[in-house]
Amino acid sequence: MTVSDSLNRSGRGTPWKMVNPALEDRSEYRLYIAQMIFLLGIFMKQFYLHHSGTLQTGDALMMAGCALYIFAVKRGRLAIREEHRWYFAFFVSGLLVNSVYFVISQEEDLLISSSYYLFNLIIILVFSEMLREKNRVLFARALGIVLKVSVAIQAALYFLGLGNWQGAQRYIGTFRDPNQFGIFIFFALLMIYLCDHVTRNRWWPVWSLFAMITVMPSASTGTMLGIVLFWAGMYFSNFRSMKKVWRLVFGFMTALFILLFLIFGLGVVQLPDSITSHFMYVRIISKVEMLMGSGGLDTLLTDRIWDRVAEQPIYFIYGSGEGWNKRFEVRGYELHSSILGPAFAYGIVPFSFLLIWVVKIIRRSRYLFIYIAMFVEAMFVVNTRQPMFWMIMLMALVTPKDRFEEEEAEINAAEAAKIFVLGKPRRRLEAVPLKS
Numbered sequence: 001m002t003v004s005d006s007l008n009r010s011g012r013g014t015p016w017k018m019v020n021p022a023l024e025d026r027s028e029y030r031l032y033i034a035q036m037i038f039l040l041g042i043f044m045k046q047f048y049l050h051h052s053g054t055l056q057t058g059d060a061l062m063m064a065g066c067a068l069y070i071f072a073v074k075r076g077r078l079a080i081r082e083e084h085r086w087y088f089a090f091f092v093s094g095l096l097v098n099s100v101y102f103v104i105s106q107e108e109d110l111l112i113s114s115s116y117y118l119f120n121l122i123i124i125l126v127f128s129e130m131l132r133e134k135n136r137v138l139f140a141r142a143l144g145i146v147l148k149v150s151v152a153i154q155a156a157l158y159f160l161g162l163g164n165w166q167g168a169q170r171y172i173g174t175f176r177d178p179n180q181f182g183i184f185i186f187f188a189l190l191m192i193y194l195c196d197h198v199t200r201n202r203w204w205p206v207w208s209l210f211a212m213i214t215v216m217p218s219a220s221t222g223t224m225l226g227i228v229l230f231w232a233g234m235y236f237s238n239f240r241s242m243k244k245v246w247r248l249v250f251g252f253m254t255a256l257f258i259l260l261f262l263i264f265g266l267g268v269v270q271l272p273d274s275i276t277s278h279f280m281y282v283r284i285i286s287k288v289e290m291l292m293g294s295g296g297l298d299t300l301l302t303d304r305i306w307d308r309v310a311e312q313p314i315y316f317i318y319g320s321g322e323g324w325n326k327r328f329e330v331r332g333y334e335l336h337s338s339i340l341g342p343a344f345a346y347g348i349v350p351f352s353f354l355l356i357w358v359v360k361i362i363r364r365s366r367y368l369f370i371y372i373a374m375f376v377e378a379m380f381v382v383n384t385r386q387p388m389f390w391m392i393m394l395m396a397l398v399t400p401k402d403r404f405e406e407e408e409a410e411i412n413a414a415e416a417a418k419i420f421v422l423g424k425p426r427r428r429l430e431a432v433p434l435k436s
Contacts, residue, residue: 028135030072035130035139038065039146045388046150046184052176059119062387066126078125086357087124091117093350094322094342101321109323113345116385123387124394131398137198140398144195147188148207154185155214171217179381182220185211186227186377187388190370193234194395197367226377233369304336304380309344319347338378338389358393365396 041061049057070078080088094117098110130139154173157163163173175181189211196204208231215223235250308328312320322345325334335341343351362371374392383389 027073030068031133031135034065034069034073035135035142036065037068038062038126038130039142041065042143042388043146043150046154047174048176048180052180059387062123063119066122069126069130074129078129080125081128083357083360084124084128086353086360087121090346090350090353090357091121093353094319094346097319097346097350098321098323101324105324105327107324110321113322120385120387120390124390127391128394128397131394136398140195140198144192147192147195151185151188151192151207151210151214154181155210158214158217170219173214173218178218178220179222182215182218182223183381183383183386184388185215186223187374187386187392189227190230190374190392191388191395193230193370194367194392194398198398222377222380225380226373229373229376230370233373237367237369305333306335306337306340308335309340315344315347317347319350320345322346334382336381338381338383339375340379341382342384361393362396371396 038061041058041064044058044061045056047057070076091114095114098114101107102110130136133139154163157173158171163171164175166172166178170178172178172181175184189208192207193204208227212227215227235254239247239250309316312328322334322341335344342354346354362368365371371393374389377383378389
């Protein structure tokens with residue numbers, strides 16, 4: 001026991017560090033306000049009020065929440081934690097690659113690509129700090145509520161016939177593109193699952209069903225693949241901990257799905273026209289036939305612009321820069337992959353930094369099947385510009401293998417809403433230390 005401890009326990013002397021309760025309350029209030037604005041930005045991400053690829057209202061609100069957190073809560077002192085230094089190294093080295101090609105070509109989209117990574121770097125640093133705050137369980141619950149409301153809105157718009165369509169066959173809701181819509185719903189589903197398991201909420205299957213029903217009319221095959229893998233991973237990962245009734249339900253559903261697949265797939269029974277005429281079914285069958293037919297692999301490479309990788313693999317060494325696509329003989333579009341794209345654009349060194357960061361973050365989670373589903377889906381689409389793509393990985397920080405204390409998880413949704421509206425918690429929560 002130190003001298004100061006003895007003095008403090010005996011009532012004599014003054015503690016080394018005194019905290020003014022009024023100042024601490026104001027600091028918490030600023031934290032709640034910053035988190036509210038940040039969550040409002042996530043909610044607004046579903047509303048595309050401007051052209052695709054431009055700054056949306058949701059992005060601006062998320063940045064406003066980040067700025068308030070940095071300057072009002074952290075007093076301008078936001079340190080880059082050790083695990084995020086790898087992402088920072090990726091950003092700096094990637095910016096260097098894009099800058100070199102910009103000097104050569106004067107193509108502005110090269111710098112715009114780096115601006116997306118700067119935006120997401122800020123999101124990563126701030127969101128990971130918010131997940132370390134004392135109110136992080138409440139924050140996770142509020143985040144889950146925001147995403148559930150978002151999915152419910154998109155589902156309601158679809159069932160009421162108020163959402164938008166691309167052409168007459170692909171539903172896009174409030175988005176500009178069916179893939180944007182599908183990716184948002186898929187990411188929302190993954191984050192709802194993670195948030196509900198932090199707070200011990202067991203209603204996530206309802207939102208999973210909403211997500212599946214809503215994504216179907218968008219005919220986004222990549223998203224559907226991700227959702228199916230998520231369900232499969234969830235089932236096998238949680239089989240032992242499931243109640244017997246849920247084991248039976250999921251087992252029956254799985255067996256029924258396999259049986260129907262074999263019956264209709266082998267042509268024993270013909271599917272009704274109401275199913276075969278559905279655009280999602282048509283897209284899935286066309287992609288299966290594309291892969292199974294002669295030259296299927298070549299067709300896949302061309303469809304995803306991967307043939308550029310096969311023709312110019314040298315860029316995996318020093319990078320091609322992300323942008324200035326019109327220079328390539330292969331069609332002047334970006335690579336449709338969140339994995340091959342950065343590797344090809346920035347080369348082996350920057351991409352290695354990014355890969356190390358990803359591994360260091362997600363290895364903390366006990367829900368690795370979520371990241372498997374997400375990365376399989378990401379292999380075929382570009383997700384790197386979406387902040388939720390990076391936020392899902394950061395959720396591994398609040399789903400560690402050493403789970404939260406049960407007391408923290410018993411806080412109900414009503415109190416979470418009250419805290420975020422009034423900024424006055426009924427009791428202070430102590431955070432469980434995170435592993436470094």
